[in-house]
Amino acid sequence: MKLKYIAASMLAAGLVTFSGCVNDLDVFPLDPDVVTSNVAYDSAESYTMALNKIYSVWSLSGQDGDSSSDISELDPGNTVLLRCWFTLQTTPSDEAKNAWGDAWVSSMNTMTWTTAQVEPIEGAYQRAMYIVALVNDFMNNIGNAPAEIPQAQYAAEARFCRALAYYSLMDLFGRPPFITEENYSLSPSQLSRADLFNWIESELTTIYNDLPAKAEYGRAGQAAVDALLSRMYLNAEVYTGTPRYDDCIARCNNIFIAGYDLADNYAELFMADNGENPNANKEIIFPVMADGETTRSYGPGVFVLATRASSPEDGTASGIGSGWAGFRATGNLTRAFEFPSDDESTWTDDNILDKRGIFYGDGKAIDITTSYNTFDTQEERHVRRHGLPALPSGRNLPELCRGSGSRRTGRQHRDSRGLHQRAARTWLR
Numbered sequence: 201m202k203l204k205y206i207a208a209s210m211l212a213a214g215l216v217t218f219s220g221c222v223n224d225l226d227v228f229p230l231d232p233d234v235v236t237s238n239v240a241y242d243s244a245e246s247y248t249m250a251l252n253k254i255y256s257v258w259s260l261s262g263q264d265g266d267s268s269s270d271i272s273e274l275d276p277g278n279t280v281l282l283r284c285w286f287t288l289q290t291t292p293s294d295e296a297k298n299a300w301g302d303a304w305v306s307s308m309n310t311m312t313w314t315t316a317q318v319e320p321i322e323g324a325y326q327r328a329m330y331i332v333a334l335v336n337d338f339m340n341n342i343g344n345a346p347a348e349i350p351q352a353q354y355a356a357e358a359r360f361c362r363a364l365a366y367y368s369l370m371d372l373f374g375r376p377p378f379i380t381e382e383n384y385s386l387s388p389s390q391l392s393r394a395d396l397f398n399w400i401e402s403e404l405t406t407i408y409n410d411l412p413a414k415a416e417y418g419r420a421g422q423a424a425v426d427a428l429l430s431r432m433y434l435n436a437e438v439y440t441g442t443p444r445y446d447d448c449i450a451r452c453n454n455i456f457i458a459g460y461d462l463a464d465n466y467a468e469l470f471m472a473d474n475g476e477n478p479n480a481n482k483e484i485i486f487p488v489m490a491d492g493e494t495t496r497s498y499g500p501g502v503f504v505l506a507t508r509a510s511s512p513e514d515g516t517a518s519g520i521g522s523g524w525a526g527f528r529a530t531g532n533l534t535r536a537f538e539f540p541s542d543d544e545s546t547w548t549d550d551n552i553l554d555k556r557g558i559f560y561g562d563g564k565a566i567d568i569t570t571s572y573n574t575f576d577t578q579e580e581r582h583v584r585r586h587g588l589p590a591l592p593s594g595r596n597l598p599e600l601c602r603g604s605g606s607r608r609t610g611r612q613h614r615d616s617r618g619l620h621q622r623a624a625r626t627w628l629r
């Protein structure tokens with residue numbers, strides 16, 4: 201993993217590791233692209249900016265728009281962290297499959313691994329470890345923040361982000377390298393999966409009281425900790441060998457006590473104005489923020505929206521003009537929902553009884569036959585509550601991506617700006 205920008209304390213730690221007794225080693229880098237701590241943390245605002253950077257890694261590929269990548273060898277399109285997380289959690293399962301011709305797709309669909317590069321795996325691993333590195337650096341500097349910065353809360357938020365990153369690594373990879381600001385090493389050791397689970401749990405319970413009960417939208421509060429712990433406890437038997445279902449229930453109850461509740465209209469959770477809609481955001485605990493004006497990325501809403509639709513007709517239900525024909529729902533997913541009869545030939549997205557099953561099925565089959573002829577999962581829609589599209593009138597997705605063939609990689613269209621859903625996609629809900 202090659203980082204384009206080296207934070208100061210990481211650089212300083214390296215100098216200490218290789219230091220001798222010659223003062224000539226005590227130098228600052230000459231490269232203007234290398235940011236050192238005397239610049240990165242030079243004002244109260246800089247600490248807020250550094251914290252925002254940590255949060256942003258789930259949504260953004262880099263600091264300079266959707267064609268940039270903080271990690272030079274990772275494609276800015278295929279390897280945005282939320283996109284990788286979605287792909288790794290969904291494609292190997294019986295929920296959906298991917299129809300693209302990329303080299304990694306067959307391996308992901310069938311869980312048949314070779315030595316070939318699998319971009320979603322590399323993106324998930326390297327960007328999660330990048331969050332760990334950013335937080336370790338932040339923790340080495342937060343103690344020097346001026347009085348107007350709430351040091352304890354900022355530190356707790358950063359540590360939550362690191363715990364979330366380690367949770368994703370524990371879930372996906374089992375035993376990642378383990379390193380914090382307290383055990384810096386160029387060759388970090390690994391913890392067992394159970395020991396990493398215990399460390400994450402301890403970290404989250406330690407920071408709990410330094411976080412607000414209900415945080416500002418887009419930031420971590422106590423409910424985010426409860427939600428993450430509930431997810432861990434739900435699968436604790438897999439991670440540690442010991443079931444923790446009662447602890448899972450207790451943490452879920454804490455979330456309701458904090459004032460969160462289920463949305464009255466489930467579909468509104470996935471609409472473009474979910475961040476401004478009080479009916480939707482009362483269920484959203486910790487969103488990954490995305491805004492078409494200030495944060496542009498191929499990772500969050502645009503990926504989930506565009507990878508389903510395969511034609512203008514498919515995209516209309518989602519509020520977009522067309523898409524990239526990537527993910528298709530499997531028959532197993534469709535059959536998990538209740539329809540009026542057992543006759544599958546009568547099933548449509550309109551007569552589904554369980555309204556949590558949001559599909560687009562006009563002219564499409566229940567089971568996958570081709571990438572274009574299967575029920576689309578309409579989990580996220582670029583429309584607002586009153587049916588108004590969130591796209592400019594008359595614009596379709598490829599036009600907004602500046603190139604009719606643009607579908608997924610920053611490598612293909614380095615100057616593309618892309619379409620990005622306003623508000624957020626729910627990560628913990």
